[in-house]
């Protein structure tokens with residue numbers, strides 16, 4: 001009877017082990033709440049990309065005349081595009097960086113809006129860029145809270161006064177290009193975070 005008991009307890013162990021395996025694979029199938037956030041952020045970044053392109057209404061040819069214009073917005077974030085950067089991304093650190101960058105771009109876009117208003121240039125694209133940046137920031141803020149990470153504080157940059165329409169246009173061209181680069185980078189980061197968080201493909 002000792003033999004029967006042993007094999008019964010062996011079977012019981014096997015059953016427990018099987019159950020454990022089912023549970024742990026079930027945990028992998030559990031979808032991170034961040035996935036929904038990433039899914040909402042990507043279309044916002046697409047909308048931001050659209051409005052950044054419209055920050056100036058120059059044609060591609062006209063834009064060539066601005067290629068040599070010196071870059072003056074030194075307070076904009078310096079974005080890293082290296083493979084090493086992307087391979088070492090961590091969810092909390094990347095979200096925190098995305099948040100700081102969105103906030104910084106929003107401060108610059110709001111400044112540009114005032115500058116354009118001052119010289120009577122249209123401000124619609126700056127306004128919608130600002131709204132999209134705020135929506136992106138809100139989503140990142142919610143995500144940071146979800147993973148109990150700190151929300152970084154930003155200090156407002158000191159930005160120049162703009163006195164002519166031509167100067168405002170030059171700043172629009174510069175900010176437009178930098179925003180587009182930020183959008184491409186953000187999308188890459190978000191896709192990477194989706195993979196890191198095992199978000200389902202759609």
Ligand SMILES: *[C@@H]1O[C@H](CO)[C@@H](O)[C@H](O)[C@H]1NC(C)=O
Nearest residue numbers: 043045046047048049050051
């Ligand atoms: C971007 O703009 C184009 C044309 O202006 C429009 O067709 C497209 O739907 C817009 N995309 C987004 C995500 O707003």
Ligand SMILES: *[C@@H]1O[C@H](CO)[C@@H](O)[C@H](O)[C@H]1NC(C)=O
Nearest residue numbers: 090091092093094096149150
């Ligand atoms: C991110 O999380 C790691 C642990 O998972 C922690 O060591 C690190 O300090 C966090 N970084 C930030 C910016 O919160």
Ligand SMILES: *[C@@H]1O[C@H](CO)[C@@H](O)[C@H](O)[C@H]1NC(C)=O
Nearest residue numbers: 137138140141142143145151
């Ligand atoms: C960030 O999110 C938290 C919690 O959802 C909220 O209480 C807080 O007001 C938000 N902060 C900003 C700056 O949006």
Ligand SMILES: *[C@@H]1O[C@H](CO)[C@@H](O)[C@H](O)[C@H]1NC(C)=O
Nearest residue numbers: 111114115118160161162163
């Ligand atoms: C816009 O005009 C106001 C009022 O003259 C001025 O205080 C502000 O500095 C100007 N903003 C920019 C960005 O030039």
